[in-house]
Amino acid sequence: MPFPLYETKLAELEVAVFDLETSGLMPSKHRIIQIAVVLFDQGQPTNNANNDWVQLVFPGEEHLPLEDVIVELTGIDTESLRGQPTIDTVLTEFDQLVNERVVSGHNVKRFDLPFIRRAESHTRIDVQSDFYIDTLLLAQKLHPGRPHKLADEGRHYGIDFDEEELHDALADTRLCAQVLAEQIKELADHNVQTFGDMIDWL
Template sequence: MNIVIFDLETTGLLPSQHEIIQIAAMKVTAGRWDQGEYFDSYVRPENRIPSFITKLTGITQAQVADAPSPVDVLMDFSRFVGENATLIAHNGIRFDMRFIAENCKRHGIPVRETSALDSRDFSRKIWGGKGGHGLDAVLGRVGVSSKGVKRHDARVDVRLLARAVQYMWERLTPSVTQCPVDLSVGVIPAVV
């Protein structure tokens, strides 16, 4: 099973109103969790980044001023994902996949379906209703420290998430070809 773990940073929480400002992703092929290919890019938004987002993510207006357009980054991301990959993000179905779908719609980008997973589903399957399922809670449970790194930078978060997903996946099943949670469907740009 080909897996792409990814994370977005955005200008807010509403896909219909806010914009993607960073995408990072890591490929996991044949169960090799730590040696995958990486993708990361800032995205040039049409509007200014709110100051509270800069405080949270560390992403400044200067960093995105000369970044590629949303269309270019989304198309590059889709090429990176390739065919027949399963996308995994934390809160991915409700947040990340919705931002990708909305941005494709906003910019007139044709889409294709892809299988997708929310890493919170792994956490819920292992720990049930105990202690919440936010990324920091999951990292603490699986023993992955975020001390000394800047959380809410997609490049950092995707590496932390990969380690957490690996731990949870292996705890649920030893098979890298058998998905231990139910798949969902999302969309990404259709690459011509």
């Protein structure tokens, strides 16, 4: 997989853009409570809502109730998680969606992927996460010296979105996929054409 991947043009990559909501900020202590995925092909989100996937995750009673700040931030409350599938089931579905796609998200290197890898260690389910595109890292390199939150990137590219819906995993993922599409176009202006070019450029 690696060598053909490095030679693949960014505009031709098959990508699984994803986002997590969690019960806190520490993978060693907190748990995933929501995962969303938007599939991305030929430099664009698929624009097919049937391909968008979102799932709440029951984190275990020992991780409930959720702190008020998490409920306020995500709109997910404790009772909505009870009765939801556990991470074993959800990570299996996530793995099937990702398959051999490159994964992508905003701040995935420092936040989402550590949570995924912690979940992998608990479930023994191995999701493709070695090859990724972090839209935050791209934003910091493309536009140094300005804010780089996901909403900032959406506004920068003139994307139509409802900021009040953000911090829902699916809303975040849909916006991130649109940001990635714009970044790929902008990277081409820097002669960053392939996945390997992007790694070298970063």
